[in-house]
Amino acid sequence: MKSAAVSGPGWYEEKAWAVMLLVSLLAPAAWLTDLPGTGWREGLPEGALAAGMGLFGAAITLSAFRRRERWAWFVLWYYPAFFTAHILASGSGIPGMPLLLLSMLGLLLPVRRFFGSRPARRVA
Secondary structure, X not given: OOOHHHHOOOHHHHOHHHHHHHHHHHOHHHHHHHHHHHOHHHHHHHHHHHHHHHHHXXXXXXXXXXXXXXXXXXXXXXXXXXXXXXXXXXXXXXXXXXXXXXXXXXXXXXXXXXXXXXXXXXXX
16 A cells, blocks of 8 residues: 555645745845835836736746646746846845745745656666
8 A cells, every 4th residue: 555645746746836926926025125225216127027027927837837837847947046146136135035945945846746756767
């Protein structure tokens, strides 16, 4: 008799999409932290970028990522890349670092669901 932990995916693999949706919704927060230094008018292009990034990320997460389409997994690696660049450019890890870690967690937890386990090697 197989145990449930071995035969089926874990709850964390099933719900990783919720983590990525949270990242999509919080992504504009990186822009809001820079706003006091720039002002609304100067920061508007970056705000539009952040809002668009969140909107498209949420759309991909709620559709293709939930259906375990591999292209969506690869495309959502944009979040860790963006947050890394934000941290390096701003010199501050807040809120970039928590969002970086959260996005990486959301992408690494379901790796087996997207790519499966390795096939057993055949011994000749």
